[in-house]
Amino acid sequence: MAHPAKKQAPADSGPVLAYQDDRFMQGHDARALRILAEYLEPQARLHRARVSNTVVFFGSARLLPREDAQQRLRELQAESGDGSSSAAAVEMKKALMAVEMSRYYEEARELARLVSAWSLSLGRGKHFLVVCSGGGPGIMEAANRGAAEAGGLSIGFNIKLPLEQKPNPYVTPELNFLFKYFFMRKLWFAQPARALIVFPGGYGTMDEMWEFLTLVQTRKMGHPVLIMLYGSRYWKKVINFEWLRETGTVTDEELKLIRFADTPRDAFAMLKWSLRRNRAMREAFRRPFP
16 A cells, blocks of 8 residues: 655755844844944935935924815815804814914925025035925925925935824935934934924924934034024914023023024025035035025
């Protein structure tokens, strides 16, 4: 009687290279490698794109374009009738505030357009002075959108979150980045930055703003950076800068690290003034500013 054939054991494929072992690379022991990758990979891509000077835009991801905010308000007005219920009144108040705050989306968009158009007019190529944002919605989208409308490049340093934040469609595709670690993302915001423009925002915006301010205050940035808060009424209501000075926790000189602007034109003029005074930028330009 014939015996059934023995089942062949699968061939041993042998060991894999450590950096090709996904289980190892995603584990705790390879954390240092992942951190290093988030430094080296953006460095290589920015180098290939010849990007070394950026204007960074921070601000709320929740602010809407004017058209979208107005459309939402119209829909609520149509749905709620006389708006007599308390829930309807609350939603209406939120929608009215969204329309009011949408001015910052439109003004960030216009300011980014001005910056990119000016950079292109200098004749150093699209890569010379590049608008940079966190790559998501709201003010980030507005900045990338304005740069795209001027025909310029723009960077998106997005972050992987539990609730996914998709990159906005206006980021230049080859300059669309995704980070796991907040601190590596902040490093790349800071390293090539020549100016930071902070629009109204919440916890994330303020976290990034204070990080920049601390780096400049302690001279850890390594190069001069303009820090501009856009929307003086918002920022002076959110943060009592005068009380910081009065209590002695911040000096007069440290308060001078912050500039305020309330229109795209004023912010743009301040940015150009700052770059004219920046020795590193003057050397990079190699001829006078227009």
